[in-house]
Amino acid sequence: MGENSKQSPNDDPLTPAQGVERDLTAKRELTANKGAKAAQPLELAKKKFRWKPGAIIFLFGAAVLATIWFAGDWLFDSDTTVRGFALVVAGSTVCFALLLWWLFRSGLTWKSRIVGLLLVAGVLAGLKYSVRIEQFDGAMIPARVAWAWTPTAEQRAMAHFDEVGKRITESKTFELVVDGNDWPQFRGPRRDGDVRDVMLDPDWKMNPPKELWRHPVGLGWGSFAVVDDLAFTQEQRGPEEVVVAYESETGRQVWTYRVESRFTEAVGGDGPRATPTFDRGELFTLGAEGHLCCLDATNGREKWSRNILEDAAAPESEDPVENIEWGMAGSPLVTDDAVFVNPGGEQGRGVIRYDRATGEIVWANGNARASYTAPRIETLRGVEQLLIFDGAGISSFDPADGTLLWEYPWVNMPKVNAIQPIVSEDGTQVFISCSYGIGSALLNVAVEGGEWVVEPDYETSRLKIKFSDAIFRDGFLYAFDEAILACHDFETGQREWKKGRYGYGQVIAIGDHLLVQQEDPGDLALVAINPDKFEEVATFPALSGKTWNNPAFANGRLYCRNSEEAVCFELTVIDQSPEAAEELPELGEE
Structure with missing residues (x-):
């Protein structure tokens, strides 16, 4: 035999049993090798998941948000509006960075990434349809949430409206005359929120406010106008804006005037914003969508009505001027023969004077975007002037013919100016203020060579009043610097104190x-009018929920409301001057 035919020791023939065993061993080894190869991609995938960058983004973002939230007073000088914007920007940036990491740097398969995004979208959709944000606070941060299937405050109030609609009472007074104890328009007879001739008993432990009545009201952010035995306000009831007259002593509904209109805005809330203006037996109201009307105050019958947004459009246009973001809010200013409003717009008709008796337009002027303040007439340098604090700043018009006398720009990012200007006692200066990181200015108004000249005596960012009007008393301003009560020297702008965290509340002065x-x-609080120090002397619970509405004080009674309920308290008065009961001059007269 040749060399190749020789057998090696390993070529010994196997028995059948040994052959079977060898085949089984070979199969087990092959299966094990395949399993190991299949496991390798999984191990590699686990190693590829780069979680550390995502964790760093999350932890860093959480630290930034916590710093903004807890150290906001120090970082932003207690400016909660700027803090709110900072939270939105920082939160959005963190979410966007996490999205980029998940999509492009997580190392997961695209299938896993898409599944993760779908899970997040599902959670967000579940929250959207199961949770309802009911209210935002003044810093535009959600303040109240509820399950989506629970009834809203408006829905809960509808049963009350249906019931009172069946038992409307007739007015007991057929001639309404304003006297010094009444509150006939926004922030009182002079629109300054200041009652000087009445002294309250500050001991609310011994003599607390006595509740006279309380009941649900429709959505709305205006206040009460109170004259004699009627209290007027505006509400949203379903699809209708409603002007309501209540008996001031009992809260019973006397009459309603209804307009098919509903202004909707998520952050500010739905419903009308303005406060009715009473003058010589007539009631003038402005709805959030521009419906201006003149009513008989004793029974609510319409005498005339207009839409100021339509009237502000160019004569040849069929489209009204675009409404501002949070709706028409400036309560109508009424004088002997005129009604003044500020619809805004760029058609030369941003400020309108109507004939009080007929509702016809007397003049229109102005090209600035409207804002949220009420017009007012003041005397500066001996000249009567109509002051309009709109989205572009403050402007002065001749109330007789609408001639623009002077203007001073005061603009913030959203073009929101929402407090009334304050004129110095000698009629030479005007104080203005806004929020959104801007602040306040005291303007010196003068006449040089027959021309009006306006220059700032000071500008400061240390007092930012958002939408709560200030009290001017004895040379000092008492106002909400964002969400904290503060006192500032009117002439210098110097801060005397800043204390009292009442949120974006409202303030009036009594005694x-x-x-x-x-x-x-x-809740209510009494704070001493004292420029030397902050002193809270009494507190009392009044309303639940967000309250942006100004309180009204008339005949020893305090009328409070928000978008859910209204309440009337009798306050203990310990001193009142005889002059307070005398009849006031007609509104608009000096």
């Missing part, structure tokens, strides 16, 4: 005390 209504809940 020698500030009456403060907290934003949420709408």
